Amino acid sequence: MLRTDEKIELNEKTVPDELARRKAGARRTAWIIAAIAAAFFIASLVQGHLVGIPH
Amino acid sequence: MSSTAQAIHHEDHHQGWFERWFMSTNHKDIGTLYLSFSFLMLFVGGSLAMLIRAELFEPGMQLMQPYFFNEISGMHGLIMIFGVIMPSFVGLANWMIPMQIGAPDMALPRLNNLSFWILPFAFILLLSTFFMPGGAPAAGWTMYPPLVLQGGESVAFMIFAIHLMGISSILGSINIIATILNLRAPGLDLLKMPMFCWSWLITSFLVIAVMPVLAGAVTMMLFDRFFGTNFFNAAAGGDPVMYQHVFWFFGHPEVYIMILPAFGIISEIVPTFARKPLFGYKAMVYAIACIAFLSFIVWSHHMFTVGIPLGGEVFFMYATMLIAVPTGVKIFNWVTTMWKGSMSFEVPMLWAIGFIVLFSIGGFSGVMMALVPADFQYYGTYFIVAHFHYVLVGGALFSIIGAVYYWLPKWSGHMYSSFWGKLHFWSSVISVNVLFFPQQFLGFAGMPRRIPDYNVAFADWNMVSSIGGFWFGATQLIFVGVVIHTVFFSKDKATSRVWEHAHGLEWTLPSPAPHHSFTVPPVIDDSQLAHGDVSH
Ligand code: HEM
Ligand SMILES: [Cu+2]
Secondary structure (H helix, E strand, O other), rough: OOOHHHHHHHHHHHHHHHHHHHHHHHHHHHHHHHHHHHHHHHHHHHHHHHHHHOO | HHHHHHHHHHHHOOOOOHHHOOOOOOHHHHHHHHHHHHHHHHHHHHHHHHHHHHHHHHHHHOOOHHHHHHHHHHHHHHHHHHHHHHHHHHHHHHHHHHHOOOOOOOOHHHHHHHHHHHHHHHHHHHHHHHHOOOOOOOOOOOOOOOOOHHOOOEEEEEEEEHHHHHHHHHHHHHHHHHHHHHOOOOOHHHHHHHHHHHHHHHHHHHHHHHHHHHHHHHHHHHHHOOOOOOOOOHHHHHHHHHHHHHHHHHHHHHHHHHHHHHHHHHHHHHHHOOOOOOOOHHHHHHHHHHHHHHHOOOOHHHHOOOOOOOOHHHHHHHHHHHHHHHHHHHEEEHHHOOOOOOOOHHHHHHHHHHHHHHHHHHHHHHHHOOHHHHHHHHHOEEEHHHHHHHHHHHHHHHHHHHHHHHHHHHHHHHHOHHHHHHHHHHHHHHHHHHHHHHHHHHOOOEEOOOOOOHHHHHHHHHHHHHHHHHHHHHHHHHHHHHHHHHHOOOOOOOOOOOOOOOOOHHHHHOOOOOOOOOOOOOOOOOOHHHOOOOOO
């Protein structure tokens, strides 16, 4: 268990790498969520096509 | 830490005015842009509301052509929903989420800029329809075909505006999810997050799931109107009722998009002024998740009278009533947080208590409308109007105003006059009831919504309601005064904690908060967290 000042020091040292790593993670998350949104859009059109258009 | 933060604060101020506000990638500046934009739109939408209440002040047609009445009532709804409530919650998210989770900024700052700057263009498109031949779309915020398709060309502008607003809120939500999932300070587990972050995390998923469905619905409408398809055209074998299903599959989760962040805000304010940790933190998180899930399986309660099979009516009736259970959990927990607390009634607390009472009134009328046989009487009347204004004005808007009174000292570094804040509250809480309570009587008596004229039998309560409306509208000018005074003129410096019992990372930063929140992740000290299963 680190003391608080040691934790702060550790945080300071690892900031640049750690932030870059997390931002890469954030970009990955963003693409996944965007894909989900696109899927919902397509699904609503497909549903409209199957139900609404006379066939 | 505050010294490093201050150094960075100064560095950033080399930006010019244009660069700072138009090319900003800073979560606080973008938050300010969102909040300022929605504040402006509040007065645009509010002016339309004043016109509506002026026309309805007396029976008969006084001020406008009936078609113009239809234009302004639909536009009022669209502006208030997409231009006021949603963007102001996004603005609050931008300001507070990085500060509450110990992050330097939002995870995707350029995307953040884009999501904001789409909005003004969307609203220029939408508002420009007033000046087009044939006028603005005049079929209400629900835009049901075939009625909406009978308007002029302006329907295309409305559809593109909706597409843009949808893209804006989807991008905003992507950013919020990415930020919360990736940028929490080490040691800040999900179940230690403040309730406001939780409420927005869940709300973002609702946005992601349903805004594309709205986009799908209006895209089909666009094709029906301009490219010869017949999705909703009954004459050619299409199905107009399907539009209602698709719309309300979006629409009901949408109403929760407009209330879940409010739940988060109230869960921040109440513990501070009750001087107790939030009662049942985990139950609050699960209740929000549960409400979010249920919001996907209740949409047809907006369509009880359209002619759906009896089994469907029964299913949607019970599913809707079920939502009252997690909602009740939340109200119970706020009240229990206050129970035996050493309460004080500063301005934000007044708005939070006002929220709890007014939202409960709106929630109760919701349960009444969930009863299929009863809803045959209420559907399409002023009772519905009263319901959703209690939850949206007394609920969502009150929470947003409360949030501004709670965090404005942190944002601006100045305190506001609590006299004017309290006057604003008491005048609002009385007038909002004068405005909307009588609409419940009118609805019971059968006065239809969205109609510019009415039977003389409804005259008295309409006049009362209109007086309440003008009073509520005028009262909001106090808010403008308080905000401008605090930001630009107040000499009363705020401390970093601002409120005596405020807990959470945002209060460890100086007031005004530095340009970048936590450049070095803070070390999490459980006793400083607002919530979580920690005992103070
Ligand atoms: C206990 C919770 C709630 C229940 C049971 C409930 C139930 C209902 C029902 C059954 C209707 C349809 C009534 C009709 O058209 O005949 C309705 C309409 C509506 N509700 Fe709620 N509601 C609840 C909470 C909320 C909340 C929290 C909001 C927004 C913040 C909201 C916003 C609306 C709106 C905007 C409409 C009208 C939509 C329209 O036709 O234009 N409701 N509600
Ligand atoms: Cu609903």
